[in-house]
Structures are given as structure tokens and as C-alpha cells.
Amino acid sequence: MLPQSPSIASKVDILIVDDEPTNLRVLSTIVRSHGYQVRQATSGIVALRAIRIQPPDLILLDILMPEMDGYQVCEQLKSNSQTRDIPIIFLSSLVSGMDKAKAFQLGGADYIAKPFQIEEVLARIDYQLTLRTLQVQLQHKNEQLREQNEQLKQEMKIRQQTEVELRLSEAQLQARTQQLQQALDELKLTQTQLVQSEKMSSLGRIAAGIAHEINNPIGFIYGNLDYASEYMKVLRNIINLYNQHYPQPHPEILNTIQVSELDFVLQDFPKVLESMQVGAERIRDIVLSMRYFSSGEQAYTQQDDIHKGLDSALVILQSRIKEQTNRVAIEVKKEYGEIPSVNCYPGQLNHVFMNLLSNAVDAIEEKLKILEEPFHPVIKICTQLSNSSKECQDQNIKWVEIRIVDNGIGIGPQIQSSIFDPFFTTKPVGKGTGLGLFISYSIIVEQHGGQLLCNSEIGKGTEILIRLPVEVPQAVKSGYH
Ligand SMILES: Nc1ncnc2c1ncn2[C@@H]1O[C@H](COP(=O)(O)OP(=O)(O)OP(=O)(O)O)[C@@H](O)[C@H]1O
Ligand SMILES: [Mg+2]
Known part of the structure; x- marks a missing residue:
């Protein structure tokens, strides 16, 4: 040392x-x-x-x-x-x-x-020893620094490694989250489809049940109305003959004729039968519509009567459209144009019409609730063949366009982008599931290769436009199961 x-x-x-x-x-x-x-x-x-x-x-x-x-x-x-x-x-x-x-x-x-010289010898020895001590200390310090440096390098290496591992596990986590999100989305979608198809099929079942139950009795009424009318004619004829041949009947008969206002009865009876006929015909139409709606044609077929689908949805919704205790009736204006038949799933299309029309009724009811001044609620349904848009001409396609326009509450710009999202609803819990437009969108766009567009102004109303291609792309047809 x-x-x-x-x-x-x-x-x-x-x-x-x-x-x-x-x-x-x-x-x-x-x-x-x-x-x-x-x-x-x-x-x-x-x-x-x-x-x-x-x-x-x-x-x-x-x-x-x-x-x-x-x-x-x-x-x-x-x-x-x-x-x-x-x-x-x-x-x-x-x-x-x-x-x-x-x-x-x-x-x-x-x-x-x-x-x-003694002093010189000692001074030089001392100087060299001090120098050596300092050198050794310096070497020692250098050694320490080298060690620290080495340690730092090691730490940095470990840190870098940890960082890489962290990044890797972060990426894995992200991928996993993405997978989970995807699985969740798929689950939600399946759930929505299940809920909707359950909703529509139970609606269809109810409609089919009611149609079936009403069909027979209305058959009796409708079928017997002709006989009733015939019998009435016979009775009227006989009464007329009595009048002719026995102008002076027994006073009791005369009294009964007066009390029961026979003249009025004879005059009114045909009208009663006539209105019974009209009513029975109406019931028969409703039954037919209900049957048509509930038949829910699931196969991909050529539908030559889109209008029939719209009308049957209107019939089902009739109870909501007509006058209610707290509001006037909603006027339904139909502007049906000449449209060709389209290849489609008629049952699915009917569900879309139901969803859109019931949304329109809801929007009108909402407006009636908050509006002070009188207002005439209208739902307009227009159909037409369109091939005028640039898109049609570019792709050489024709659209059948179905517009459902209401003058209800309208949709605010801040929520317009969300209305097609699953579970998006502004309706109170229990009233809306928020699936109507989402399902309609997937039916029109994904299953029919069509378009579903919304144009709305808050307070003024909403127009929903369905576009169905007259010639559906092959991929869409085969893609549906
Ligand atoms: N014609 C319309 N006028 C105003 N708002 C509308 C109209 N159609 C849809 N909306 C808005 O879009 C939302 C989503 O509609 P959607 O049909 O998907 O669900 P919902 O009607 O709320 O519930 P449901 O599943 O029972 O149909 C509605 O809650 C409503 O706020
Ligand atoms: Mg709805």
C-alpha cells in the first residue's frame, strides 16, 4: 500500500x-x-x-x-x-x-x-509516491466509473428490453382488446337481430292468430249479407203486397206499424245492410293484410307489389294512425308511382316499412305532445322509379325509391349520425329498443344492396328514403342466408 x-x-x-x-x-x-x-x-x-x-x-x-x-x-x-x-x-x-x-x-x-542531497532524494521519493497514490486513486476511480458505466449499460439494456417487452405486451393487449371488442360487436349484432326477429315474428304470430280467428266469423257475416239483402227484398215485397191488398189492417197492426216506424225501417234497412257490407269488406281487407304481413315471405323472390307491403303495414298500424282520444287522426297521403317488380325478401321489406311508419307515428305524437297551436299531422308515402341520379347513370342501375315523409318532431343534427346505430333511442325505456333503424339499414343495405337515407329538420319533420336496386347485384343475393 x-x-x-x-x-x-x-x-x-x-x-x-x-x-x-x-x-x-x-x-x-x-x-x-x-x-x-x-x-x-x-x-x-x-x-x-x-x-x-x-x-x-x-x-x-x-x-x-x-x-x-x-x-x-x-x-x-x-x-x-x-x-x-x-x-x-x-x-x-x-x-x-x-x-x-x-x-x-x-x-x-x-x-x-x-x-x-538528502532533501532532494526524499522530496523526489515523496513526490513520486504521492503521484503514484494519486494515480492509483485515479485508476480506482476510473475502475469505479467503468463499473458504473457497465452497470448503467446493463440497466439500459434491461430497460430497453423491458420497454420492448412492454410494447409487445401492449400490442398484444391492444390486439386482445380489439378481438374482444369485435366479439362484443358481433354478439351485440346477433343479439339485436335475435331481438328484432323475435319482435317481428311475435308480431307476425299475433297478426296471423288474429287473422285466423277473425277469418271464419267474418266469412259467415260476409257470406250471409247477400242472403240478408235478398230476404229483406222478399219481406219488403210482401209488406208492399199487404199494403196494396189490405189497406185497412187491424188497429193493433196499425199501431205497431206506427210505433216501430215501419216506413223508416224499410227505408233504412238497405242502408244498414250496405254499411254492414262495407264494414265486413273492411274487416276482410284487414284480415287479408294481416295474413299477407304475417306470411313474412322469407324467400328471395320477385316482389311485384311493393305497394301491397306498404298498405298492409298501414293496416296493421291503423289503430295508431286513426283519431285518438287526445289527438286528431294522422292523414296518410299516398303518392304511389309506376314501379317495376324488384327482387327482394318481401317479409323483411314489410318489417322495414313497419319500423319506418311507426317511427313516423311516434315522431308526430311527440310533436303533438309539445305543440300548443293546432297542427295537421301527415305521413306521406311516395314511390317512384328513378334512374336520373348520376350514380344510377354511372352504374347503369335503376332504383325503386320509397319515401316515407312525416311532419313530426324531426331529428336534431347532433343525433342524425347516430340514429342507425344499434340501441340508439331517444324514446323512454320500454318504449323503444333503438333497433328499428339499425335493422332496417342492414335489411336494405346489406341484404338488398340498396340505400337508406335520412333527411330531417328539427321541428319540421323527417324524410326517410329507401332505394332498392331493380337489378340486385348477384353478390348480395348469394350473400344472404
Ligand atoms: N321519423 C322520425 N322522426 C324523428 N325521429 C326519428 C324518426 N325515426 C327515427 N328517429 C329517431 O331515431 C331513433 C332511433 O330509431 P329506431 O327506430 O332505430 O329506434 P326506436 O324507434 O327508438 O326504437 P325501436 O327499436 O322500437 O324502433 C329514435 O329513437 C328517434 O330519436
Ligand atoms: Mg323505431
């Missing part, structure tokens, strides 16, 4: 190499007297051996020696990594002849000229 103060100088090991015994003794005495531990070597070879056994902290090395001079010893020491750093102070009496440049070139730390 190297000394930094005289108190630890005794631990400092100095090797003095000189072939001159007197010099060796004098120098050793001086150095030792200052608390250093001294070893001696009388030749270069002995010195090298001693150094190999125990490297000293400093070497005082004579230059001129027989066999192996100081330069050679220095050269050997500097070429060995074990001894390279031991400070060497050259000793020489050849002040002028000493090759100082060579001494420094070979790695000598300093030189002392003979004859020695």
Missing part, C-alpha cells in the same frame, strides 16, 4: 538497486531513517528476482551496473503488466552523461544525480 503521510510511510516498500555497496548503504540509511521500508539489490538480475517475488512501491535504480544496466531492468519491468506501474527513479553519477531522454522514454518517473 502506498503512503500519503509519514505515519504510514513505514508500510511503503522501496527497493534500492545499486552495484556500489557504499552508495547502497548510504542511500538505504537515509531512506529508512525517514520511515520507509527498504530492500536492497546489488545487480539488475537480483533486483528483477526480488521484484518478481514481491513488487515494491517504488524503485531507486542505478543506471550504470555490470551485466544488466538500469535501462535494461527498466525495460523489462515496463514490459510486464504486473510491474509496469511501479515508479522508477533513476540514479546516476553521470549527470552530464546520463541519457535523460532515454530514461524518460523507457518509462522512468524521475532521476537523481549522484552525489545525493
Whole structure:
């Protein structure tokens, strides 16, 4: 260990190499007297051996020696990594002849000229030892820094690795979230379709049940009305004959004729039968519509009567369209144009008409609830064949256009983009499921290759436009199951 103060100088090991015994003794005495531990070597070879056994902290090395001079010893020491750093102070009496440049070139730390001056020798030894101590400290610091650097590098590597792993697991998480979201969306979609088809099929079942139940009794009424009318004619004829041949009937008969206002009865009876006929015909139409609606034709067929589908939906909704205790009737204006038959799923289309028409009724009822001044509610249904738009001409297609226009509450711009989303509803819980437009959209767009567009102004009303291609793209037809 190297000394930094005289108190630890005794631990400092100095090797003095000189072939001159007197010099060796004098120098050793001086150095030792200052608390250093001294070893001696009388030749270069002995010195090298001693150094190999125990490297000293400093070497005082004579230059001129027989066999192996100081330069050679220095050269050997500097070429060995074990001894390279031991400070060497050259000793020489050849002040002028000493090759100082060579001494420094070979790695000598300093030189002392003979004859020695005690203070100089000690000062140079002290200086070299301090320098060596500082060097060692510096090396130590460097070593520490290198270690810290290495540690930092390791940490950085670990951090980078962790970051990569983190990014990877983040990406995996994202992918998983995406998968889950997709699964959730699919689940929602399936659920909506289930709910809607359940809703429509139970509506269809109810309609079919009612139609079936009413069909027979209305058949009796309708079928017997002709007989009733015939029988009435017969009875009227007989009464007329009685009048002719017995102008003066029994007073009791006369009295009964007057009390029962026979003239009025005879006059009114045909009208009663007639209105019964009209009513029965109406019921029969309703039954037919209900049957048509509930037959829910699921197959992809050529539908030549879109209007029939619209009318049957209107019949089903009749109870909501007509006058209610708290509001006037909704006027239904039909502007049916000449339209060709389209390939479609008629049952599905009827569901769309039902959804759109009931939305229109809801929108009107909503407006009636909040409007103070009188207002005439109208639902307009227009159909036409269109091939005038640029899109039609570009793609050489024709659309059958069905417009359902209401003058109800309208849709605010902030929610217009959401109305086709599943479960989006502004209606109170239990009233709307928010599926009507979503299902309608998928029926028209996905199943029929058509378009479903909405144009609405808040407070004024809404127009929903259905466009069905007259020639449906093949992919759409085969894509439906
Ligand atoms: N003709 C319309 N006028 C005004 N708002 C409408 C009209 N049609 C749809 N909307 C708005 O779009 C929303 C979504 O309509 P959608 O038919 O999908 O669901 P819903 O009618 O609320 O419920 P349901 O599933 O019973 O049909 C409605 O809640 C309503 O706010
Ligand atoms: Mg709806």
C-alpha cells in the first residue's frame, strides 16, 4: 500500500538497486531513517528476482551496473503488466552523461544525480509516491466509473428490453382488446337481430292468430249479407203486397206499424245492410293484410307489389294512425308511382316499412305532445322509379325509391349520425329498443344492396328514403342466408 503521510510511510516498500555497496548503504540509511521500508539489490538480475517475488512501491535504480544496466531492468519491468506501474527513479553519477531522454522514454518517473542531497532524494521519493497514490486513486476511480458505466449499460439494456417487452405486451393487449371488442360487436349484432326477429315474428304470430280467428266469423257475416239483402227484398215485397191488398189492417197492426216506424225501417234497412257490407269488406281487407304481413315471405323472390307491403303495414298500424282520444287522426297521403317488380325478401321489406311508419307515428305524437297551436299531422308515402341520379347513370342501375315523409318532431343534427346505430333511442325505456333503424339499414343495405337515407329538420319533420336496386347485384343475393 502506498503512503500519503509519514505515519504510514513505514508500510511503503522501496527497493534500492545499486552495484556500489557504499552508495547502497548510504542511500538505504537515509531512506529508512525517514520511515520507509527498504530492500536492497546489488545487480539488475537480483533486483528483477526480488521484484518478481514481491513488487515494491517504488524503485531507486542505478543506471550504470555490470551485466544488466538500469535501462535494461527498466525495460523489462515496463514490459510486464504486473510491474509496469511501479515508479522508477533513476540514479546516476553521470549527470552530464546520463541519457535523460532515454530514461524518460523507457518509462522512468524521475532521476537523481549522484552525489545525493538528502532533501532532494526524499522530496523526489515523496513526490513520486504521492503521484503514484494519486494515480492509483485515479485508476480506482476510473475502475469505479467503468463499473458504473457497465452497470448503467446493463440497466439500459434491461430497460430497453423491458420497454420492448412492454410494447409487445401492449400490442398484444391492444390486439386482445380489439378481438374482444369485435366479439362484443358481433354478439351485440346477433343479439339485436335475435331481438328484432323475435319482435317481428311475435308480431307476425299475433297478426296471423288474429287473422285466423277473425277469418271464419267474418266469412259467415260476409257470406250471409247477400242472403240478408235478398230476404229483406222478399219481406219488403210482401209488406208492399199487404199494403196494396189490405189497406185497412187491424188497429193493433196499425199501431205497431206506427210505433216501430215501419216506413223508416224499410227505408233504412238497405242502408244498414250496405254499411254492414262495407264494414265486413273492411274487416276482410284487414284480415287479408294481416295474413299477407304475417306470411313474412322469407324467400328471395320477385316482389311485384311493393305497394301491397306498404298498405298492409298501414293496416296493421291503423289503430295508431286513426283519431285518438287526445289527438286528431294522422292523414296518410299516398303518392304511389309506376314501379317495376324488384327482387327482394318481401317479409323483411314489410318489417322495414313497419319500423319506418311507426317511427313516423311516434315522431308526430311527440310533436303533438309539445305543440300548443293546432297542427295537421301527415305521413306521406311516395314511390317512384328513378334512374336520373348520376350514380344510377354511372352504374347503369335503376332504383325503386320509397319515401316515407312525416311532419313530426324531426331529428336534431347532433343525433342524425347516430340514429342507425344499434340501441340508439331517444324514446323512454320500454318504449323503444333503438333497433328499428339499425335493422332496417342492414335489411336494405346489406341484404338488398340498396340505400337508406335520412333527411330531417328539427321541428319540421323527417324524410326517410329507401332505394332498392331493380337489378340486385348477384353478390348480395348469394350473400344472404
Ligand atoms: N321519423 C322520425 N322522426 C324523428 N325521429 C326519428 C324518426 N325515426 C327515427 N328517429 C329517431 O331515431 C331513433 C332511433 O330509431 P329506431 O327506430 O332505430 O329506434 P326506436 O324507434 O327508438 O326504437 P325501436 O327499436 O322500437 O324502433 C329514435 O329513437 C328517434 O330519436
Ligand atoms: Mg323505431
